[in-house]
Amino acid sequence: MMTLAQLRMLIERSFSPRACDCSITGDHYLTVKLYHPLSGQVDLVVSGLNMATLQSAEAVAALIEELRYELDSNTLNRPDPVM
Secondary structure, three states: OOOHHHHHHHHHHHHOOOEEEEEEOOOOEEEEEEEOOOOOOEEEEEEEEEHHHOOOHHHHHHHHHHHHHHHHHHOOOOOOOOO
16 A cells, blocks of 8 residues: 555655645545745645555556646646746
C-alpha cells in the first residue's frame, strides 16, 4: 500500500520546482494542491481522488499525467507560468 508520504514525494518530483500539499479525508479521498513555494500562488487543486485506486505505480503515473494535463490547461493563458 502506498503511503501519503510516498505519493507526495512522487508528485513533488514530477512537478518540481512547484511545491505540493497532499491530504487525505476521513473517507480515504486525496486532495492535491500544487503551488509556487516562494509566492504561495496556487496553480492547481484537485480533490476527491480515491486513495484505493492509487496503489500501483501505473495508477500513480496516470494520476501524474492527468495532473499535468490539468495544470497545462489552467496555465495556457497565464503570461508567466512557474516552471
